[in-house]
Amino acid sequence: MAIGSVGVVTARARPSLRSRMSELLDRESWLGPIFVSPALVLLLLLVAYPFFMALYFSVSNAFIGRPSSFIGIRNFVRLWESDAFRQTFQNAFVFCGAAVGAKVVLGIALALLLNQQLWFKRMIRGAVLLPWVIPTALSTLGWSWMFNSLYSVVNWTGLALGIMDPPGPNWLGQKYYAMTAVVVVNIWRGLPFFAITLLAGLVAIPKELYEAAEADGAGPIARFWYVTLPLLKGVLGIVVLFSTIFTFSEFNIVYVLTHGGPMNSTHLFATLARQVGLETGRIGEGAAISLYLFPALMIVVWAQLRFVRKQAY
Amino acid sequence: MNRRQLTNRLLAHLGLLPFIIFAVFPFYHMTLTSLKQNRELYDRTAVPLLIQQGPTFDHYAKLLWETEFLTWTKNSLLVTVLATFISLVLGTIAAYALARLKFFAVGSLGTGIFVTYLVPTSLLFLPLAQVVNWLGLGDSKWALVVTYPTFLVPFCTWLLMGYFRTVPKEVEECAMVDGATRIQALWRIVLPIAVPGLVCAALFAFTLSWNEFIYALTFTSSSEQITASVGVTTELIRGDIYYWGSLMAGAVLASVPIVILYVFFLDYYVSGLTAGAIK
Numbered sequence: 001m002a003i004g005s006v007g008v009v010t011a012r013a014r015p016s017l018r019s020r021m022s023e024l025l026d027r028e029s030w031l032g033p034i035f036v037s038p039a040l041v042l043l044l045l046l047v048a049y050p051f052f053m054a055l056y057f058s059v060s061n062a063f064i065g066r067p068s069s070f071i072g073i074r075n076f077v078r079l080w081e082s083d084a085f086r087q088t089f090q091n092a093f094v095f096c097g098a099a100v101g102a103k104v105v106l107g108i109a110l111a112l113l114l115n116q117q118l119w120f121k122r123m124i125r126g127a128v129l130l131p132w133v134i135p136t137a138l139s140t141l142g143w144s145w146m147f148n149s150l151y152s153v154v155n156w157t158g159l160a161l162g163i164m165d166p167p168g169p170n171w172l173g174q175k176y177y178a179m180t181a182v183v184v185v186n187i188w189r190g191l192p193f194f195a196i197t198l199l200a201g202l203v204a205i206p207k208e209l210y211e212a213a214e215a216d217g218a219g220p221i222a223r224f225w226y227v228t229l230p231l232l233k234g235v236l237g238i239v240v241l242f243s244t245i246f247t248f249s250e251f252n253i254v255y256v257l258t259h260g261g262p263m264n265s266t267h268l269f270a271t272l273a274r275q276v277g278l279e280t281g282r283i284g285e286g287a288a289i290s291l292y293l294f295p296a297l298m299i300v301v302w303a304q305l306r307f308v309r310k311q312a313y
Numbered sequence: 314m315n316r317r318q319l320t321n322r323l324l325a326h327l328g329l330l331p332f333i334i335f336a337v338f339p340f341y342h343m344t345l346t347s348l349k350q351n352r353e354l355y356d357r358t359a360v361p362l363l364i365q366q367g368p369t370f371d372h373y374a375k376l377l378w379e380t381e382f383l384t385w386t387k388n389s390l391l392v393t394v395l396a397t398f399i400s401l402v403l404g405t406i407a408a409y410a411l412a413r414l415k416f417f418a419v420g421s422l423g424t425g426i427f428v429t430y431l432v433p434t435s436l437l438f439l440p441l442a443q444v445v446n447w448l449g450l451g452d453s454k455w456a457l458v459v460t461y462p463t464f465l466v467p468f469c470t471w472l473l474m475g476y477f478r479t480v481p482k483e484v485e486e487c488a489m490v491d492g493a494t495r496i497q498a499l500w501r502i503v504l505p506i507a508v509p510g511l512v513c514a515a516l517f518a519f520t521l522s523w524n525e526f527i528y529a530l531t532f533t534s535s536s537e538q539i540t541a542s543v544g545v546t547t548e549l550i551r552g553d554i555y556y557w558g559s560l561m562a563g564a565v566l567a568s569v570p571i572v573i574l575y576v577f578f579l580d581y582y583v584s585g586l587t588a589g590a591i592k
Contacts, residue, residue: 138567153342283439
C-alpha cells in the first residue's frame with residue numbers, strides 16, 4: 001500500500017487512532033521491527049554493551065570501587081608474565097582437547113548402540129540423557145564426594161577390583177589426577193548432547209544405503225566407514241563446534257570440584273577470570289582473561305555461519 | 314525374531330550397560346549418601362555402594378529446618394518462572410517476525426541473535442556485574458530475572474524460528490483473506506500449530522535457568538537472595554568442613570523439580586536437544 005492512499009483516507013474522514021494503529025501493524029515493514037525490538041533492546045543492553053565494557057576493562061586498570069584509566073595492553077603483558085595464566089592457557093587446551101575428543105568417540109559409540117533395536121528404548125534414552133538435565137553445580141558436588149580423598153567410592157571400587165594400589169590416588173589433590181577428574185565430569189555431563197544429536201543424525205540416514213552396501217559385500221566396519229561416517233559428518237561438525245565453545249568456557253565443574261587447584265593445575269579462563277576479577281578485585285585483568293574466550297568464539301561463529309547456516313537457508 | 318537378531322539385540326544392551334551405569338551412578342550415590350547415618354558415612358570399612366546400618370532422614374531434616382534451603386528454592390522458582398515467561402514472550406514474537414515477515418535488515422538481525430546464542434555466560438559476567446550494580450540490582454534475585462533472558466531469548470528465538478517455518482504460509486494467508494489481521498492470524502492460527510515448539514522452548518528455558526550457576530554466584534550473595542544451586546554449594550560448606558550428608562540431600566532435593574519435568578516431557582527434551590543441530 002502506498003502512502004498516498006493513506007492520505008486519501010485521512011482526507012475523507014479522520015480514522016480513529018485505533019484503526020490507524022491496526023493498519024500499521026498489518027504492514028510487515030512495521031510489524032517486523034516492532035516484534036523484534038524488545039529482544040533486540042535486551043540483547044544490546046545486556047550482551048553487546050557488556051561486551052564492549054569487557055573490551056574497555058581489558059585495556060584499563062579497573063579495580064572494584066575505583067575509577068579506572070586507560071593503560072593499553074599492560075594487562076595482557078602482565079598476564080603472560082604470570083605463571084598462573086600461562087598454566088591456565090595450557091590447561092584450557094588440554095581440557096578442551098581431551099574432553100571434546102573423548103566425547104566424539106564415546107558419543108558416536110553410544111549413538112550407534114542407541115540406534116539398535118532395543119527393549120526399553122525410552123527408559124534407556126531417559127537414563128542416558130539424565131546428566132544433561134540435572135543442575136551441573138549440584139551433580140558436580142556429587143562427583144566431588146565420589147572423588148573425596150578419604151571416602152572415594154571410585155577408589156573403593158578400584159581397590160575392590162584390584163586395579164588400584166592402596167590407598168589409591170588423591171583425585172582432587174594431585175595435579176594430573178585433578179585434571180583427569182575435571183575432564184571425566186565434563187565428559188559425563190556433555191556426552192548426552194553428543195549421543196542424542198548424533199542419534200538423530202543416524203536415524204536420518206536412509207536404510208537403502210546400508211542394504212546396497214551390504215549387497216556389495218561391505219562388512220559392518222566398511223559400512224560404518226563408507227556409509228555412516230560420511231553421512232554423519234555434517235551433524236558431527238555442528239556438535240563439535242557447539243561443544244568446543246561450551247567446553248572451552250566451562251566454569252561450573254572446575255569451580256565446584258577443584259576451585260582451579262591444586263596449584264592452578266585445573267584453572268580455566270572462566271575460573272581464573274573470576275578469581276582475579278572478583279576475589280582479588282582486579283577487574284581489568286579479569287576481563288582480559290575472559291577475552292581469551294573470544295577468539296575461540298569467533299572461530300566457531302565463523303564456521304557455523306560459513307558451513308552450517310548456509311545449508312539451512 | 315531369528316537367532317542372529319536376538320544375539321545382536323542382547324549385545325547392544327550389553328554394550329549400553331557401562332554407559333548407563335556411568336550416567337546414572339552419580340545420582341544413585343548422591344541419593345544413597347543423603348540417606349546414610351553419619352556413623353556409616355564416615356566409616357572407611359563400610360561398603361559405600363549400599364546402606365547397611367539403616368536409612369535416616371536426618372540430613373534432610375537438618376537441611377529443611379536448620380538452613381535457608383526453602384528460601385533458596387523459592388528464589389530459584391521465582392527467578393526461573395519469570396525469566397522463562399519473559400523469554401518465551403520476547404522469543405516468540407521475535408521468532409515470528411524473523412521467520413515470516415519481510416522488513417529492513419531481517420537477515421542480519423537473525424544472524425545477530427544467532428551469534429548471541431553462542432556467547433558463553435563466562436565471557437560476560439564481569440562487566441555484567443557492573444551493569445547490574447548500575448541498575449541498582451546488586452545482590453538481588455531480580456538481577457537474575459533481568460539477566461537470564463540474555464541467554465534464553467536467543468535460544469527460544471532460534472528454536473521457534475524453526476517451528477514457525479514448518480507452519481505453511483497458506484494457512485495464515487487464508488485467515489487473512491477471511492479478514493483476520495496479522496496479529497489475529499498469529500494468535501489464533503500459527504501459535505496453536507506451534508504448541509509443541511512452545512512447550513519445548515518453555516521446558517528448555519526452565520531447565521537452563523534452573524541450572525544456571527555463574528550469574529547467580531556472581532550477582533547474588535546474601536542468604537535471602539541466592540538460588541538453590543548457589544545456596545547448596547556455598548552455604549552448606551563452612552570453611553573446610555563439608556557436611557556431606559546435607560550437601561547430598563540438598564543436591565538431590567534441588568534437582569527434584571527438573572527431574573519431575575524431565576520424566577513427563579522426555580520426548581520434548583530429546584527433540585529440543587537435537588533441534589539445535591539438525592534444524
